Amino acid sequence: MTKKQQETAQNDVDESLAAQVVGTLPEWITQLIQINTLIANRMGVVATDFHCLHALHQDGPATASVLAGRVGLTPGSTSRMIDRLADAGCVKRVPDPGDRRRIVIEPTAEGLDRITTYYAGLTARTHGDLADFDDDQLRTLLRFVEAARDSAIAEVDRLRSAQPDE
Amino acid sequence: MTKKQQETAQNDVDESLAAQVVGTLPEWITQLIQINTLIANRMGVVATDFHCLHALHQDGPATASVLAGRVGLTPGSTSRMIDRLADAGCVKRVPDPGDRRRIVIEPTAEGLDRITTYYAGLTARTHGDLADFDDDQLRTLLRFVEAARDSAIAEVDRLRSAQPDE
DNA sequence: CGCAACAATTGCGCGACACAATCTAACGAG
DNA sequence: CTCGTTAGATTGTGTCGCGCAATTGTTGCG
Secondary structure, three states, rough: OOOOOOOOHHHHHHHHHHHHHHHHHHHHHHHHHHHHHHHHOOOOHHHHHHHHHHHHHHHHHHHHHHHHHHOOOHHHHHHHHHHHHHOOOEEEEEEEOOOOOOOOEEEHHHHHHHHHHHHHHHHHHHHHHOOOHHHHHHHHHHHHHHHHHHHHHHHHHHHOOOOOOO | OOOOOOOOHHHHHHHHHHHHHHHHHHHHHHHHHHHHHHHHHHHHOOOOHHHHHHHHHHOOOOOOOHHHHOOOOHHHHHHHHHHHHHHOOOOEEEOOOOOOOOEEEEOOOHHHHHHHHHHOOOOOOOOHHHHHHHHHHHHHHHHHHHHHHHHHHHOOOOOOOHHOOO
């Protein structure tokens, strides 16, 4: 438990710590999913809609089909989802002048405001949690979070492309 | 950018780093939700069912009504969800000998196996990500993840209890 | 011995999603 | 220039999960 450990001991602790981190993540994820659902319901939309609004915010405006690929929905479901988000005033359909088949979906200022507003509670808590860490530690956290995000993206791609039961 | 900074400069960097972490989290969450949905579909159940199975795994067996409270569903929906999970062989209903009204839901070994199996991909990636950090850094990560999990739990409680539009 | 309270389960309607068909627009071949 | 093909978005149709309310079985209290 001291700071100076042999490599073996350190490896043991290392694995134990890593396992603890990995074990805590699902508990965290479970709660985050709950939060997303609760926030979406408050916005008068479904969790998927909120997810879509997130995707628009993060990766920028996109057409319906591209958006369908991002959130993992069929084009038909995406079209109706856009209807709901548009009715809620969160997104707007912008026809593409260059190609009249394409219709770009972009979030409205109101839609983006709602994301930050409804997320404010969790954001504040997270900032509070981060206040306990110094600069170097924050860099460590950022490095991990970014790596975990990239891993999650890779895992989504794998699950999407791989055949079921394989 | 050097290691010796005035307090003001350090605070600036600090806030910037914290903001980066906070900003990255939603992107991560979005992917994690996707993964949960994809995994659930592969298991032949809905995302909510998988969520419920998680809750059983984390907090132990529970009755239907308690479970309903954990996952945020009505008792009726919970009952049918248990039907689906039972059909899939992931949980079993165990009558309480002491109170014949109560029926305890507990995950089967097969159900727990499926969680670890389907999560194996992401778990492996996460372990790979964590391999880049030393012991002290892992402690930092663990501390943050646990704090974030607790904050998420607190936020769920807040959103549940608070009135809509407030 | 009723009678209220509790726990789990169904009857019912709403709505989100997948699948397939439809419609418009752009592109390419002759 | 015209027609067939492709791409993109939308709309019928069915399925199914969920919330709400009523029902059944069980416990405990007066």
